[in-house]
Amino acid sequence: MNAPEILAGAPVTDLPDGHFIDGAFTKGASGALMDSYDPGRGSVFARFTNGTEADVDQAVESARIAFQSWARTPAVERATILSNAARLLRESAEQIAIVETLDCGKPLNEALADVRGAARTFDYYAGATDKLQGDTFPLPHGYLGYSVFEPVGVTAHIIPWNFPISTAARGIAPALAAGCTVVAKPAEQTPFSALLLADLLTKAGLPAGVCNVVTGVGANVGAPLVAHKDVDQITFTGSVTTGQHVMRSAADNVTRLVLELGGKSPVIVLDDCDEQAAIDGVLGAIFENAGQVCSAGSRLVIEKGIHDRFIEQLVARTKRLTLGHGLRDPQVGPVNSVQHLAKIAGFIDRARGRGAEVLTGGAITTDPETGQGWFYEPTIVADRPCDDELVQEEIFGPVLTVQVAEDREHALALANNTQFGLVAGVYTSDVSTALQMARDIDAGQIYINEYFAGGIEVPFGGNKLSGFGREKGLEGLKSYCKVKSVAARIGAIAKSW
Structure with a gap:
């Protein structure tokens, strides 16, 4: 075989x-x-x-x-x-x-x-x-x-x-x-x-x-x-x-x-981060396994000072991701079932109805080589308020929701403002800031400057819901x-x- x-x-x-x-x-x-x-x-x-x-x-x-x-x-x-x-x-x-x-x-x-x-x-x-x-x-x-x-x-x-x-x-x-x-x-x-x-x-x-x-x-x-x-x-x-x-x-x-x-995990990107490393981390955090990851970084919490150029590069990289049958080893594969595909699409359809801006993706698609399969385009949605469904609910698909932070204290508040507390990621060049964030974020595991860092040696589990x-x-x-x-x-x- x-x-x-x-x-x-x-x-x-x-x-x-x-x-x-x-x-x-x-x-x-x-x-x-x-x-x-x-x-x-x-x-x-x-x-x-x-x-x-x-x-x-x-x-x-x-x-x-x-x-x-x-x-x-x-x-x-x-x-x-x-x-x-x-x-x-x-x-x-x-x-x-x-x-x-x-x-x-x-x-x-x-x-x-x-x-x-x-x-x-x-x-x-x-x-x-x-x-x-x-x-x-x-x-x-x-x-x-x-x-x-x-x-x-x-x-x-x-x-x-x-x-x-x-x-x-x-x-x-x-x-x-x-x-x-x-x-x-x-x-x-x-x-x-x-x-x-x-x-x-x-x-x-x-x-x-x-x-x-x-x-x-x-x-x-x-x-x-x-x-x-x-x-x-x-x-x-x-x-x-x-x-x-x-x-x-x-x-x-x-x-x-x-x-x-499960969770609704934030990836906090601060103004002083290594931006290319952070872009790589954000892409992997949400699009690995088509976003069907309990600990997926499904919320990008980004300081406003680098927001515009960061999002521009992130959207461009997302548009270049390849889709296809898993056995051809694309960058993004299908979602697991037709029922789950409809659930993901429902989140985005409702968000559009609330006036959300979809920066890229946002549609059901198929394997470009065969026209078959259950695929959803890698999707990024522009800044949404804290009470929005895309911020609060686990979508479990290739959908990244952006939240813009005024400063580091605001970023921390946004990170903690959900009912979930599984993991969180922090990108910053300041060790003291990183450790303060790790201390104050209410989650079971914190990644610093590399999302999904660690391995079997690191205990894993969540807080809250x-x-x-x-x-x-x-x-x-x-x-x-x-x-x-x-x-x-x-x-x-x-x-x-």
């Missing part, structure tokens, strides 16, 4: 059409299948299993049984399996990336970077597995106090469609490292990379039942999974509305949660642990009452 053959019309073969439960692919209880669409062509390229609550029950039971032995597996053995998985991911990177591109639409080089990042994630947590250790407490003489980290148990992972392999890895790898077992539910738009990952983990030596994947729609699979009484932890990435439903379901069983619910809890880094590993404290009297026994 290679990109030129697929683009020429060759069928995509050897994809799983079943769930992955108890170490093997298995047909769903209902036998029903769903279509998976190639967004670059707007047509079906494969089918997969549409799961049911019965499939969820089977997967959770498998994970619960497997937990008894996996939690007691020596950390060094778990580390070896995760390292093996990282190696296999690198060996399979091109094939998985092709599937990822077909499933979610992103350019092939972006998909390759995602697979390599997933491999790095398994490497990172392989290295952390045997270094997860507790503390001792300074109790009085005659007492010993210490803590240990224990795995929480069966973990449920609700994986979004925009970064399927990346998001799966950043949750599954630390869960396995901590000694937890997994039931993953990928988005119905992008089921295949999670299935391929589970199979690859088994080939890396993971015992049956430790990692399970159930595919299908949210109502039939996701809802019963997050409400399941035998699930001990839920990691959810998705919309605020769905996240609220997940929280309500989790409350009935007092199930632990990590929620990453962007959710709570942290993934990545050592904080991500601790998310899958519970702390047990032990206090023992080791001196002479006191006289009884």
Whole structure:
């Protein structure tokens, strides 16, 4: 399977059409299948299993049984399996990336970077597995106090469609490292990379039942999974509305949660910045994966002193971006579905009705080579007020909204003036200003002079409506642990009452 053959019309073969439960692919209880669409062509390229609550029950039971032995597996053995998985991911990177591109639409080089990042994630947590250790407490003489980290148990992972392999890895790898077992539910738009990952983990030596994947729609699979009484932890990435439903379901069983619910992140560009570096950063922040990124820099907050020349160059660069099917590796690929395309277009249509000035883009389009697919032109909208829908709502597409700041204090106020708080970027040559901004912006992660800086080592998560809890880094590993404290009297026994 290679990109030129697929683009020429060759069928995509050897994809799983079943769930992955108890170490093997298995047909769903209902036998029903769903279509998976190639967004670059707007047509079906494969089918997969549409799961049911019965499939969820089977997967959770498998994970619960497997937990008894996996939690007691020596950390060094778990580390070896995760390292093996990282190696296999690198060996399979091109094939998985092709599937990822077909499933979610992103350019092939972006998909390759995602697979390599997933491999790095398994490497990172392989290295952390045997270094997860507790503390001792300074109790009085005659007492010993210490803590240990224990795995929480069966973990449920609700994986979004925009970064399927990346998001799966950043949750599954630390869960396995901590000694937890997994039931993953990928988005119905992008089921295949999670299935391929589970199979690859088994080939890396993971015992049956430790990692399970159930595919299908949210109502039939996701809802019963997050409400399941035998699930001990839920990691959810998705919309605020769905996240609220997940929280309500989790409350009935007092199930632990990590929620990453998106954002409306600002890129603050100050007068003293390196303007070319800032232009590069702004372009990548909003147009990577066609803007379908939870942490996308979807608001440009720019000081007025450089506004005119900066916007002129930014618009010119945006107009030169290439669009096309992801397997041809353009700069901007399609959006994931025809429904999402209509949602993006609706935002811009309503904005025009309010008098917004669209500086470039602002229309549905297609692959210029084939006339097919679900594409939206890279779009920039001129200065909008703080209460405008384009400023306050997550569009999740290739749409950048400009806000003009009078000075640095105003830029900070604009940056914080939304209900979201996932990430923010700052471009300035003044280190003191950058660190003050980092201190005062209400967001879970701040990028300075490079948007999307960092990697798996850096904890990631949001504040406000962007959710709570942290993934990545050592904080991500601790998310899958519970702390047990032990206090023992080791001196002479006191006289009884």
